[in-house]
Amino acid sequence: MAPPHPRDPSTASNYEQVVVSHYALNWKIDFEKNNIIGDIVANLDVKQDTSNIILDIRDLTVHSVCLRLNNEMIRSDFSSKDNGALGQKLVITTDTLKSGDKPVLEIKYETSNQAAALQFLAAEQTTDRVAPYLFSQCQAINARSIIPCMDTPSVKSTYEADVCVPTGLTCLMSAIGHGSKPSECGKRIVFSFKQPVSIPSYLLAIVVGHLERKDISERCAVWAEPSQAEASLYEFAETEKILKVAEDVAGPYVWGRYDLVVLPATFPFGGMENPCLTFITPTLLAGDRSLVNVIAHEISHSWTGNLVTNFSWEHFWLNEGFTVFLERKIHGKMFGELERQFESECGFEEALVRTVNDVFGPEHEYTKLVQNLGNADPDEAFSSIPYEKGSALLFTIEQALGDNDRFEKFLRSYIQKFSYKSVSTEEWKEYLYDVFSDKKIILDNIDWNLWLHKSGLPPKPHYDSTLMKACKELAAKWTTEGSETPTDGEIFAKMSNSQKLAVIDAIRVNKGTFGDRMPELTATYKLDQAKNAELKFSWLMLGLENKWTPIVDASLAFALSVGRMKYCKPIYRSLFCWSATRDRAISQFKANIPNMHPITVKAIQSLLK
Secondary structure, X not given: OOOOOOOOOOOOOOOOOEEEEEEEEEEEEEOOOOXXXXXXXXXXXXXXXXXXXXXXXOOOEEEEEEEEEOOEEEOOEEEEEXXXXXXXXXXXXXXXXXXXXOOEEEEEEEOOOOOOOEEEEOHHHOOOOOOOEXXXXXXXXXXXHOOOEXXXXXXXXXXXXXXXXXXXXXXXXXXXXXXXXXXXXXXXXXXXXXXXXXXXXXXXXXXEEOOEEEEOOOOEEXXXXXXXXXXXXXXXXXXXXXXXXXXXXXXXXXXXXXXXXXXXXXXXXXXXXXXXXXXXXXXXXXXXXOOOHHHHHHHHOOOEOOOEEEOOHHHOHHHXXXXXXXXXXXHHHHHOHHHHHHHHHHHHHHHHHHHHHHHHOOOOHHHOOOOOOOOOOHHHHOOOHHHHHHHHHHHHHHHHHOOHHHHHHHHHHHHHHHOOEEEOHXXXXXXXXXXXXXXXXXXXXXXXXXXXXXXXXXXXXXXXXXXXXXXXXXXXXXHOOOOOOOOOOHHHHHOOHHHHHHHHHHHHOOOOOOHHHHHHHHHHHOHHHOOXXXXXXXXXXXXXXXXXXXXXXXHHHHHHHOOOHHHHHHHHHHHHHOOOOHHHHHHHHHHHHHHOOHHHHHHHHHHHO
């Protein structure tokens, strides 16, 4: 049997002794103070005798604590203690609680106006500039900045919420909406929500803003600021179709609704898989549905991540590696196996290789699949490693076993077995061996220690390179000395956006040698007119890596206009490392900090250390 889970190092909570099974939130959103005021009532299950309840918090002001057992108030002294990079811990001391007890804990508190999980935007900072806006981002360990909680994916809880917001604004959460009503004062409106499926703390989410809803299907809708609503409906019109394909692969969708909300440009990620309400960056609004693979990724999280969850952030690959693999399975079902092979090879060559070699270095701890985070904030380790190295491992296993259909059935049974639970790498591996007990010799030939516990690049899987070959051949015409340079962009124009991106990324391999060709490449392929954010980003990075001066203004403008870390962090890294642009880039970054998400600010500040 797999060993018991080791302790999650990213939480101070005593979740081995007591867990939160359900909580109710009563919140007031204050756009003047930029904070949340309210209370949480948590139902607890005591697993082991204890006289302490320890919760994670970060910069919360706790006004009062009340603990009841069998409807009677019991002693509940509380204090806050520093916990370094992980925030603080709220220690509640009481009379001894016995295993099996089910006390109820009520905490009245308010958040800081600098809460790590929240970004409050003034009306002029939004797309439509008509009303203030609030959105959250709790992954990985920022839920503790908006609720006292056991901020670990090892603990899952159901929740309900009543949220009071100014009249005229709409509130959405990672839950099913249960209507709204005027507040007692008549100047505000209270939205009610219930999430009947147990979720970890990092999936708690809220959005408040001037939003319009567009229905895609009976169970899918997209929310956006009114000026973006029609474009969002067009871009994500195939959401229901993707969801049905995902169900064919992974099993029934258990969350009721699958809605999307297009957030302001400051949102630091491409998407966030909050249950019932996926958060989406506006950089996906390419106008041609060329970036909807992100939707397939977030939909896939409805099974791998949200239903079956990594027990700690050291095993993050169980969330993201599986989700990338499932996303590409969906892509293959919709567009053919060659496309799945191509997307997988792109992920390995363009994301994994670059992250290992250029971002961390091949000996770095964070290039391991199973990482040792210690007391570090998990956000410090965030990269493409768990996504692409994890997906490549699953691809390798599937190839070694030689039976794609049977491996798909394994994925489905794995999801079914571990649904509503948190899982470790050892538990997954043990289940893999159980299901494929007749293939033990093949599985034993996989170098598990190298894949799971060694830093650096793993062996590259054997992909069908038919589509990649065409991309590299076109790129070679630009980079091979003496070759005939393409004079028209017809071949490039007929390629899919993924192939176009692969061409530019293949050219990017030739660092420092391509500056003289940038004007010609840009004009031939009209890269300065690209609407697809991925393609534009790759073009900007190619110019920066080759010290092409005309790219600087466009790079600074792009970094200013998007908050997605995938784009702005590498751009700022390149600008900071180039002596000709360092001072200007630092000046722009510092001036823009008030308009940026706290997570993004922290990530870019780390580049200046």
